[in-house]
Amino acid sequence: MNILKKDATRREFVQGITAGAMGAATAGYLGGSGLAAAQSANQACSDKITVLNPLGVPPDVQLKPQAPRLSTLDGKTVYFINDGFPGSENVLNEFMDWFKTNYPKTTLEYRYKGMGEAGAPPLWKEMNEKADAMIIGVGH
Numbered sequence: 001m002n003i004l005k006k007d008a009t010r011r012e013f014v015q016g017i018t019a020g021a022m023g024a025a026t027a028g029y030l031g032g033s034g035l036a037a038a039q040s041a042n043q044a045c046s047d048k049i050t051v052l053n054p055l056g057v058p059p060d061v062q063l064k065p066q067a068p069r070l071s072t073l074d075g076k077t078v079y080f081i082n083d084g085f086p087g088s089e090n091v092l093n094e095f096m097d098w099f100k101t102n103y104p105k106t107t108l109e110y111r112y113k114g115m116g117e118a119g120a121p122p123l124w125k126e127m128n129e130k131a132d133a134m135i136i137g138v139g140h
Contacts, residue, residue, distance in 0.1 A: 074105040076132035081123070084115040088137035095135060 070076060078099065080092045096108050109131070113123055127134060 070132060073099075073103045073133070077107040077109060077130055079109045079111060079127050079131045079134045081134060081136040082110070082112045082114075083136055083138055084113065085138045092135070092137040095137075 080096055082088050082092055092110065096110065099106060099108055111123055111126075113120055
């Protein structure tokens with residue numbers, strides 16, 4: 001008993017399968033004809049459906065330019081911020097050793113911020129006043 005057209009669209013195919021399953025279940029439950037139940041279920045389906053996107057529409061992204069590069073690091077202050085991720089202290093210490101060797105005239109400041117924003121506001125204020133650059137370590 002085939003209730004699908006030979007050249008059915010995908011929608012018709014899905015409706016036919018659904019109607020067929022509903023018809024078979026109805027026929028088994030009511031003891032009636034599976035084909036008749038499937039056809040009546042298929043007729044009850046509308047040709048038009050409404051689909052809503054639960055994600056909505058994200059706002060446009062406003063791009064911000066990168067901070068301008070420093071012409072030199074000599075005489076500048078660079079903050080190394082440990083964000084609390086495992087291994088980030090090792091990475092930052094290696095960076096600081098490299099900077100000490102290659103930029104001896106640069107002032108290096110190491111700060112532990114930790115994860116989250118708990119210690120951030122005073123640190124951001126300090127860096128706004130004193131830092132010329134910042135490197136944040138995230139470890140791994």
